[in-house]
Amino acid sequence: MKFILIQLIGFVAIGVDFVIYQQTKREKILICKGIADVLWSTHHALLGGISGAAVSMIGILREVIFYFRPKARWARSSAWLGVFIAIYLVSAIITWKNIYSIFPTIAAVCASVGFWSKKPEITKRMALPVSVCMFIYATSTHSIATMVNETLVCISLAVSWFRVRRVANQTQKDESGDASISR
16 A cells, blocks of 8 residues: 555656646746655655655755746856756765666756756757666666656657657758749
């Protein structure tokens, strides 16, 4: 029963993750992301996944900094990216249990780089290694919710990449068609 309740917390986190993308204001997105990180941290900690819990807790701090970024000069410094990468690396050392412990750290560093970038394509490119790392980690902690979440993320990425490629091919096709008409 306890295992089911722990998984349920993870599935609630998936629900909150879904709500993130329904928000239109950056502040609400970051608040939802913070709530999701609280749930993921709790989920992983209860499963004994201390490394996963640690990176989610650090993620909460990251969301706070990102929340204040447009409002406070101290939060705008590009040094924050380096600070978070360093904190994630220290957390990997402190929470080391086995080889799987490194995967949440790799995921968190990739996510931080992706979210720091202002280019959506970089954010999306960084999401794949994040999902792969967290899926591998989830197998070691028996986090069914994380496995489901990362599978959904990968499907979403594939759909996004397919749509972008289809639009690019259609645009290229339209442009080449227009050129032949104008001759």
